[in-house]
Amino acid sequence: MAITLKVNGRTHRLDIDPATPLLYALSDDLALNGPKFGCGLGQCGACTAIVNGTAVRTCITPLSTVAGKEVTTLEALGTPEKPHPLQKAFIDEQASQCGFCVNGVIMTAKAFLDKNPKATPEQIRQALSGVLCRCFTHVRMHRAIERYAKEVAR
Amino acid sequence: MKRRFLPGAGAALHSAMNRRGFLKVSGVLVVGFSSFSAKPGEAQILQTALPGSPALNQVDSWIAIGADGSITAYSGKEELGQGIATAQQQLAAEELSVPFERVKLIYCDTGITPDQSYTAGSQSHPANFNHGNLAQAGATAREALFQLASQRLNVPVDQLTAWDGVITAKNDPSKKVTYAQLVGGRKFNLTLSATAKRRPANEWKVLGTPVGRPDLPEVVTGRFEFVHNVRLPGMLHGRVVRPPLVGATVISVDESSVQGMPGLVKVVVKKNFVGVVAQKPWQAMQAASRLKVNWSAGTGLPRQSDFYELLRKQPARDVLLIDSKDSEATLGQAATVLKTTYYHPFQMHGSVGSSCSVADVHGDEATLYSATQAVWYQKTTSAMVLGLKPEKVRVIFTRGSGCYGINGADTVTYDAAILSQAVGQPVRVQLSRKDEMAWENYGNAHVMEERAGLDAQGNIIAWEHESWIPSKGNRPGTGTPGNVVTGMLLGFEPQPFSPGPAQAPRAYNNNSNGVPSYFAGRVAGKAQGTGRIASEKALVHNVVSPFWTGPLRSPARLQNTFAHECFMDELAARAKADPVEYRLRHLSDPRLMEVIRAAAKAANWETRPSPKPNIAKTGVATGRGVSCVLYEGDNGYSAAVIEIDVNQDTGEVTVKRIWTAHDCGPISNPDGLRNQIEGGALQAVSRALGEEVTWDREKVTSVDWRSYHSLPLGFAIPKIESVLINRLDEEANGAGETSITVIAAAIGNAIFDATGARIRQIPFTKDWVKAALEKRG
Ligand code: FES
Ligand code: FES
Numbered sequence: 001m002a003i004t005l006k007v008n009g010r011t012h013r014l015d016i017d018p019a020t021p022l023l024y025a026l027s028d029d030l031a032l033n034g035p036k037f038g039c040g041l042g043q044c045g046a047c048t049a050i051v052n053g054t055a056v057r058t059c060i061t062p063l064s065t066v067a068g069k070e071v072t073t074l075e076a077l078g079t080p081e082k083p084h085p086l087q088k089a090f091i092d093e094q095a096s097q098c099g100f101c102v103n104g105v106i107m108t109a110k111a112f113l114d115k116n117p118k119a120t121p122e123q124i125r126q127a128l129s130g131v132l133c134r135c136f137t138h139v140r141m142h143r144a145i146e147r148y149a150k151e152v153a154r
Numbered sequence: 155m156k157r158r159f160l161p162g163a164g165a166a167l168h169s170a171m172n173r174r175g176f177l178k179v180s181g182v183l184v185v186g187f188s189s190f191s192a193k194p195g196e197a198q199i200l201q202t203a204l205p206g207s208p209a210l211n212q213v214d215s216w217i218a219i220g221a222d223g224s225i226t227a228y229s230g231k232e233e234l235g236q237g238i239a240t241a242q243q244q245l246a247a248e249e250l251s252v253p254f255e256r257v258k259l260i261y262c263d264t265g266i267t268p269d270q271s272y273t274a275g276s277q278s279h280p281a282n283f284n285h286g287n288l289a290q291a292g293a294t295a296r297e298a299l300f301q302l303a304s305q306r307l308n309v310p311v312d313q314l315t316a317w318d319g320v321i322t323a324k325n326d327p328s329k330k331v332t333y334a335q336l337v338g339g340r341k342f343n344l345t346l347s348a349t350a351k352r353r354p355a356n357e358w359k360v361l362g363t364p365v366g367r368p369d370l371p372e373v374v375t376g377r378f379e380f381v382h383n384v385r386l387p388g389m390l391h392g393r394v395v396r397p398p399l400v401g402a403t404v405i406s407v408d409e410s411s412v413q414g415m416p417g418l419v420k421v422v423v424k425k426n427f428v429g430v431v432a433q434k435p436w437q438a439m440q441a442a443s444r445l446k447v448n449w450s451a452g453t454g455l456p457r458q459s460d461f462y463e464l465l466r467k468q469p470a471r472d473v474l475l476i477d478s479k480d481s482e483a484t485l486g487q488a489a490t491v492l493k494t495t496y497y498h499p500f501q502m503h504g505s506v507g508s509s510c511s512v513a514d515v516h517g518d519e520a521t522l523y524s525a526t527q528a529v530w531y532q533k534t535t536s537a538m539v540l541g542l543k544p545e546k547v548r549v550i551f552t553r554g555s556g557c558y559g560i561n562g563a564d565t566v567t568y569d570a571a572i573l574s575q576a577v578g579q580p581v582r583v584q585l586s587r588k589d590e591m592a593w594e595n596y597g598n599a600h601v602m603e604e605r606a607g608l609d610a611q612g613n614i615i616a617w618e619h620e621s622w623i624p625s626k627g628n629r630p631g632t633g634t635p636g637n638v639v640t641g642m643l644l645g646f647e648p649q650p651f652s653p654g655p656a657q658a659p660r661a662y663n664n665n666s667n668g669v670p671s672y673f674a675g676r677v678a679g680k681a682q683g684t685g686r687i688a689s690e691k692a693l694v695h696n697v698v699s700p701f702w703t704g705p706l707r708s709p710a711r712l713q714n715t716f717a718h719e720c721f722m723d724e725l726a727a728r729a730k731a732d733p734v735e736y737r738l739r740h741l742s743d744p745r746l747m748e749v750i751r752a753a754a755k756a757a758n759w760e761t762r763p764s765p766k767p768n769i770a771k772t773g774v775a776t777g778r779g780v781s782c783v784l785y786e787g788d789n790g791y792s793a794a795v796i797e798i799d800v801n802q803d804t805g806e807v808t809v810k811r812i813w814t815a816h817d818c819g820p821i822s823n824p825d826g827l828r829n830q831i832e833g834g835a836l837q838a839v840s841r842a843l844g845e846e847v848t849w850d851r852e853k854v855t856s857v858d859w860r861s862y863h864s865l866p867l868g869f870a871i872p873k874i875e876s877v878l879i880n881r882l883d884e885e886a887n888g889a890g891e892t893s894i895t896v897i898a899a900a901i902g903n904a905i906f907d908a909t910g911a912r913i914r915q916i917p918f919t920k921d922w923v924k925a926a927l928e929k930r931g
Binding site for chain 2: 028031032138
C-alpha cells in the first residue's frame with residue numbers, strides 16, 4: 001500500500017506496510033542517518049523526529065498516523081557547514097562522546113524550546129527526563145541547550 | 155544506496171587501494187642513516203601483531219606522505235567516543251609539525267592499519283603516546299625528513315625548523331624544502347628508531363591544546379555514518395531469534411510458521427543459532443517474532459537473593475596478588491580488628507543503540523563492518539565462525555553506540571556474517587533491545603571481604619583482601635568465538651575454567667586494583683605498591699558465572715576500589731581520624747597523595763572524622779566522602795570528593811557536587827580529558843545509584859530501560875569540577891576509566907558521613923538505603 005510522507009520539506013510516496021514504524025521508513029527507505037534505533041520501545045529517545053512541531057518517538061509511531069504530516073529530522077536543521085544554532089551550540093560545547101544519542105537530545109530539546117522559548121533550565125531538564133545518554137555527556141549537553149535557549153529567549 | 159566516506163573507517167575503505175597502490179609504485183629508499191638501524195636503538199614495540207598486519211616496527215605502517223604533501227597517519231586504536239582519534243591526530247600533527255587539519259587519521263581496518271590488539275583498558279594513550287608505535291613513528295619520520303632536508307639544503311639539522319610541511323633554514327628563510335619534495339609519494343623504508351626525539355612537551359603546538367572533535371559537525375547534523383548507517387548495494391536485513399531461557403537449545407524450527415510472510419528471504423538455523431533474513435528491517439522483525447521455534451527447557455539459574463553467598467561455595471581458581479605471609483599473625487596482635495564484606499552486582503554496558511553490524515560474505519571472502527574493539531581478533535574469530543581463511547576476511551571498524559567495554563558489537567558481527575553467508579548477499583543486523591540486554595557479557599559481580607588490624611594509635615598494621623568473582627566467556631580474543639553468545643549458539647565453547655590453588659606471586663601486578671592503594675606491595679623483596687602497610691595479603695577466588703561476563707569500563711577496578719576505599723573510611727572512622735589525613739598517613743606515592751590533596755582543596759574539605767557530629771535522624775542530611783586510586787596500579791591517578799544529600803525519610807540519595815583531581819602524565823587534549831572525566835563520573839553515579847542486572851530462576855529480567863535503570867538526561871545533575879595535574883615529564887597514562895573508578899566509594903563514604911549508616915552493597919537504591927537507615931536505630 002502506498003503512503004505519502006512529507007519529510008524535510010519533500011514529499012515521498014512509499015509502497016510500504018502502513019503499520020511500519022516511521023523510523024524504518026526514515027532510516028531505511030529514505031536513508032537518513034539522523035533518527036536511530038536505540039530501543040524500539042519508546043524508552044530512550046534516539047529515534048526522535050519532529051512531527052507537526054512535536055517531538056515524536058518514531059520507533060513506536062506507525063506510518064499510518066503521520067501520513068500527510070510534516071516530518072522533520074536532524075538533517076533538516078542544519079548542515080556541517082551551516083549548522084542550526086542548537087547544533088552549533090553542541091559543537092561549541094563539545095557536547096558529545098560517541099554521538100549516538102545526540103539526535104534524540106537535540107530533537108527533543110528543539111521541539112520543546114520552539115514551544116517554550118522562555119523555559120528555565122529546570123524546565124529543560126524536565127523535558128529531557130526520558131532521554132538517555134549512556135556516555136553521560138549530560139553536563140555538556142545541558143550547557144549547549146541552555147546556551148541556545150538564552151539566544152532564543154533574547 | 156551510495157556509501158558516504160567519512161573520517162575514520164569509512165574513509166579507510168576509500169583509501170585502502172590508494173595506499174596499497176601508492177606503496178607499490180613508490181619504493182625509493184629514503185636513507186640509510188646509521189641511527190635508523192634496527193638494533194640496538196630500535197623503538198619499543200608494545201606488542202606483536204597478527205599475520206597480515208603491517209609491521210609494527212616500520213614507519214610506513216604508521217605514516218605516509220603523499221605526492222601532494224598530504225599526511226596520513228594509521229593507527230590500531232579506534233574512536234569509540236572517548237576522543238582518542240582527535241588526540242592521535244594531534245599527536246601525528248605535532249611530531250610532524252603540521253596543523254591539526256593537515257593530518258588524516260585512518261584507524262582499525264584490517265586491510266590497512268596495524269594490529270594494536272584491543273582499543274580498551276585505558277591503553278591507547280600509553281600505547282601510542284610514549285616510546286613506540288604512532289608517537290615514535292612520527293618522531294622517526296620527522297628525523298628522516300630533517301636529515302634529508304639537511305642534505306638537500308646543505309644546512310646542519312640543528313639549524314633547521316619545520317612548520318606545515320615545509321623545512322626552512324632558521325637563519326635563511328629562502329632556503330626551504332617541502333615534505334612532498336623530499337619523500338612525497340614514496341616509502342620511508344625505515345625501522346622505528348628509539349633515539350629519534352619526540353617533540354618536547356614544553357614546545358608543543360598541537361598536542362596539549364583543546365582541539366575540538368573533527369567529527370562533531372557531522373554527528374550533530376545527522377551526517378555521520380555509524381555502523382548502523384552502513385548501506386551496501388543489495389543489502390538485506392537480518393534478525394536473530396535468541397533462546398527464551400538461559401541454556402535452552404533448539405529442538406525444532408517450524409519454517410512453515412513464517413511461510414509467505416512479506417519480504418522474507420530465508421530462515422537460517424545452525425545448531426542453536428536461529429535467524430531470519432528479509433528485504434526490510436520491519437519485515438525481518440515480524441518474521442523473527444512469528445517464527446515458531448521449539449526450544450528445550452533452560453538449565454535454570456541460581457536464586458538472586460542468595461547469589462552472593464552461593465559464590466563463596468563454588469570451586470575456585472585462586473590467584474594470590476600479594477602475600478607478606480605474616481598478615482594473619484599481625485591481625486592476631488592488633489588492638490582492633492575490623493572485618494566487613496562488600497557486594498557489587500552484575501552491571502551492563504547497555505549501549506543506547508543496540509549493537510549492529512553489516513556483513514558482506516560471498517564465496518570465500520568476507521567484509522565485515524563492525525564496532526568491535528579488536529578488528530584483528532574479530533577477523534580471526536569471524537573466519538572460524540564462517541569457516542573461511544583469516545586472510546580472506548576483512549574487518550572495517552565503523553563506530554557504533556558507545557560501548558564501555560564488550561557490548562554486543564562482537565556477537566552481532568558474527569550474527570551478520572552468518573546470515574550474509576547463508577544468503578550470499580550483504581546483510582545488516584541490529585539486535586533488539588532485549589537481545590542486547592539479556593545476552594551481553596555483563597560486568598562481573600564481586601563479593602569482597604576486607605579485614606584489617608589497627609594498633610593502639612589507630613594506624614593500620616595489617617590488611618587482608620579476599621574476593622569472589624564469577625565469570626564466563628570474555629572477549630573472543632584471537633580464537634574463542636564461544637566467549638560471546640552467538641559463538642556459543644554456533645557450537646563454540648567459551649574459554650575453559652579449571653579450579654586450582656593459588657601460586658605465590660612472582661611479580662607485582664595490580665592491573666585489577668585488587669591490591670588496595672595502602673599496601674606496600676612487596677613482591678620478591680621490592681615494595682612496588684603505593685602505600686605503607688607491610689603486612690598485606692590479597693587473594694582472588696575466580697568462580698563460574700551463570701551469565702556471560704566481560705570487561706565493563708573499569709572492570710574489577712571499580713568493584714575493588716569500591717570495597718577498598720569504603721573500608722579505608724571505616725578504618726578512619728574507627729580511628730576517629732579525618733578520612734583525607736588518614737589516607738595520606740598510609741600512602742607513600744607522592745602523585746597519589748597529590749591528587750587527594752588537590753581534590754580535597756578544590757572541595758574546601760573540612761578536616762574532621764566521619765560521621766558528622768550531631769546527625770538528626772530524619773529529614774535531609776548532607777555529607778561528604780573521598781576516594782582515590784592509581785588505576786591498574788600504574789596507569790593514571792584519580793581522586794574524588796563528593797557531596798550528597800540523603801533524604802532519610804525516603805532513602806533517596808542525591809549527588810550534589812563532585813570534585814575530582816587527575817594526573818595522567820602529559821595531557822594531550824585538556825577538553826577531551828574533561829569530557830572523559832565528566833562522563834565517567836556521571837556514569838559511575840548511575841551505576842552506583844541504580845544499575846543492577848536482575849534475573850529469575852530461568853532468565854534475565856532486566857531487558858529494557860524500565861527494568862534496568864540508567865539516569866536520564868533529566869536527572870538532577872551534580873556540578874562537576876576537575877583539577878587537571880599536567881605532568882609533562884612523565885609517561886602518558888590512561889584517562890578514560892579513572893574518574894569512574896573512584897565515585898561509588900566516595901558516595902558510600904558520603905552517605906556514612908551524612909547519616910552514620912554504612913552501606914556495603916551497590917546499587918544504593920532508595921529501599922536499600924532506607925533499610926540501612928532503619929537498622930542504624
Ligand atoms: S529507539 Fe525510539 S525511543 Fe528508543
Ligand atoms: S554521546 Fe554516547 S550515548 Fe550520548
